[in-house]
Each structure stands twice: as C-alpha cells, then as structure tokens.
Amino acid sequence: MDDIVLRAEGVVSGYVPDLPILKGVDMAVRRASVTVIIGPNGAGKSTLVKTIAGLVPLSAGHIAHDGVEIGGIRPDRLAAQGIAYVPQMDNIFRTLTIRQNLDLALRHAGADAAARLEELYTRFPPLAEKRNDRAGALSGGQRQFLAVAMALATRPSLILMDEPSAGLSPKAAQEVLECARGLTAQGVTILLVEQNVKQALRLADHCYILAEGRNQLDGSAADLLSDPVVGEIYLGARRKGAA
C-alpha cells in the first residue's frame, strides 16, 4: 500500500465562486503520522480541511484518499471513505446525551455498534461515567474527547481536526493533542490545523505552512521547530518589541 494516505494537488477552493481562498495548495500526508497545518489568520488552513471534508466546494485540483479521488465528496459520505472530520468548536450535539451522540456516530456500524461503543467508553472513561448527561454539560476538554470519540466511531484511517485545542486550558489542550498523537500508534493518520504552533510542532511529524492560500513551506516538524525564520514568525521568538 502507498505510504501516502492523502494527496492534494493544486487545490483551489472558496466559499464564493470566483473568490478562491485556496489558490493551488499541494499536500501529501503520510500514513500513521501527525501532520499539522499552520499559518497566519486567513491563510486558508481551516478552508483546506473543510475542502477535504467536502464542506467547501472544490473548484480546481484533485484530492485523493488512498488513491481514490474524493474531491467534491458529499460530507455525509466521508465516513464511508474512512475519513472523519472534527470541526473547530461546536463539534458535539449539546442537546443530546453523550450516549446519544455516540449512538448517532455509530449509526452505520450495524451489529458491531455495541462492541465499538464499549471500546470508546474504555478509551475515554469520563465519557462512560457521564454517558447519560447532556453533552452540553461537559467541560471544554471533555467535549473535545467526545468529538474525537465520535470521529473514531467509524474506524477512520484519517482524522481531520480543525484546531482541537481552541478554547481549551493549556493542560486540556496538551491532553487532546497527546490523544491525537496516541492514535497514530494504531495506524490512524491525523491531519490537524493548529494555532498553538509550538505545542503542535512538538507532537507532529510533518508540517505545512500556508500563507494567502498557497503553500509557503513544508518539512519535518523537528526541522521547522529549529528553523530560525519559522521561529521568528510563528513561534514568537524575538517578538517582544513587535506590536
């Protein structure tokens, strides 16, 4: 099997026709790795994962998952392709209980659903404890774990995560990112957008930097972490005097 799980070539997309946000992005994501997308606000990071997830129309270019073209896929068919998407914020159903959220995610699992539910409860004990509570009552970190659990319900080979640490305490953010890292040990590939660049680069294998809807730089996370230019722009080094 090809080592590349997800390949994007010349991706052009945007919310409004003729006003592309992504202007030709290329990307190759390795199997069982953590790849992080960083870049300034408005670079198109979230738009890229939303385009892969089928939530933003693809106007040019190709996106392939395990060699199968998925560009312009309908979002509700994503799971059938082995891809899960965890949106930023509002990524659980607040008015449903935790159990109902998971049941919904497991809807197409058929006879396997009960076993998978137990598996998810074992992996995330706080969710098992609060299974009959409304999901809206969970703390920020627990909500992210529920969102990850819902993503795992379909046994995806690739999980797209849009800023999983947004709005979390540093400790909770670290836990969520470590959880994502841990999934790669089971062969799951993680592609995530992160604002928390330093933390993300420490966990990631590979990193893409986008700017103004184009690739700016990419390389191994360790290299970029020690790159002085990247350090200055994205990691806040020598930024004390800047406005």
Add this chain to the structure above:
Amino acid sequence: MIQNLADGILVGSVLSLGAIGLTLVMHMLRFANFSHAELLSIGAYAALVFDGVFAAILPPLADRIGPLSMTWALVLALVVAVAVTGASALVIDRLVFRRVRAKGSELSMVFASFGVAMIVRNVTGLVFGLGTQLYSKDIVFAVVVSRDPMLLIKPDQVFVLVATLLVMVALHLVLSRTTLGFALRAVAENPVLAQVNGVNLARMIALVWVVGGGLAAIAGVFYGLTNQISPMIGRDLVLPVFAATIVGGIGSVYGAALGGFIVGIAANVALAVLPSGYSPSVPFLIILAVLLVRPNGLFGEARA
C-alpha cells in the same frame, strides 16, 4: 369557567400538534413558515374527500364508532390524509422553499411562505367552496359530566385528546430512543456537524416536512371533527399555532406541546373573563409575557 378550561385543553391539543410540526420545520430550516397552518387545512379536506370515497366504496365503513361521530371510513381517511399532507408539504418544499433556500435569505423564505399560504387557502376555497363543511351531519350529544359547575364534554373531544397524547408519546419515543430521532435532533442543532457524522441532510429535511405535514393533517382532522371544516382553518389557526411554538421555544417538541395547551387554555379561559372580541389577543399577550421572562421560550435554547 371549568367548561372553558376543558374546551381550552381540547383546542390546545390541536394547536400542540400543529406547533410540533412547525417547531421542527422552523428549527431545521431556520425560517418562520407562515404557511404551516394551511397544512392543517389540506389534511382536513383530504380526509373529507377520502371519508366520502371510503364510505361510498364500502358502506359498512360509514358506521359510527361507538359513541363517537367518527366513522371507520374517517379513520382510514385520516391515515390517507396524513400521507397526502406529508406529500403536499414535500411537494411545496420542492416547488417553492427549496428553490428560495438555494438563492434567497431567510426573509425571502418568510415572504414565500405567505405566498404559499395565500395560494393554498384560495385554491382550497376554489375547489371546495368557501362555506363550512362537517365530517358527520349526525348530532352527537355532549355528555353532562357535571351540573354544578356545568361541564359538557362530547365523546369526540375525549377521543381527540387521548389520540393527541398518544401521537405525542409516539413522537417522544422516536426522538428520544431511536438513532433516526437523534439524527433529526442533530440536524436541527447543527446541520454541518450532522452531515460530517454521516447524516444525509436532504433526506432529513424531507423527513421533517413529511412528519410536520402528517402531524398537521391529524390536527386538521381533529379540528374539523370538533369544529367545522372551512378554507379559513389555516388563517384562523396560524397565529395561535405560532404563539404555541414561540411560547414553547423554537426547536423544542416538548415546548411546542406545552405551548399549545397554554395558548388553548388561556384563550378559552379568557372568554370567561374578557369580552369575546378580545379573545384573539390573548395568544399575543402570552407571547409577550413569556418572551419577557424567557427570551428563547419556555424550553428554547439560545442559538450558537
């Protein structure tokens, strides 16, 4: 007074069924559908037509059921009316609302719904005439439940109330116990997230129209059974049904059910207290009172 309360509970049950459908549509499609009450009218007339058809085809079906004025033919006609009205709601969505949704704003949808209401009301009048009609011309005497205070209840009214409660319980079970119910609630709360969790949005929207239409048909037939059928059913019920929906909180099925009873009871009890001309204002006073205290309605949640 006690009579007004009983009448109010009955009217309330009809309003509740209408409001449940409306709250689902309003929550999921995010627009105030002023044509929803016309679906009650479509349901009432569809049942009238099929009641006649079934009674003509199989005369024994035209026998009354026990003490009710309802016949077996009408029961069958009600089932058909549910299907017809659900289908009508779906067709209206395909012809009008889906197109407006693709291009226009929520406000365009609201205006489109006024247009749909006008068309449905006037076509109904054109086909069936503007006069009132009844499912049964037999006179069913009310049963005197109590003489002091005076309380008269018709068997039909008891049937309508019990049937309404059963429909509500059934809906509650679907929404709280089945993954289809979770999917419907998920789409109402967050359509994008529902989609990435494998829910087919187009199919759920269609389902909501069918369910909303079906409930409206039941409400329409029950209204016709205890009142009269006229093309003005929609016009007369649109505001109370809206009041029930808003009082309950948009998106809350339980709120809509309770809102229906609150509005029905308040409007009828007001008859005993206020001059009858003021009765139609009562639903609005209830809306104002509830929104002052709870801006999202009794069971509504603030929208993200």
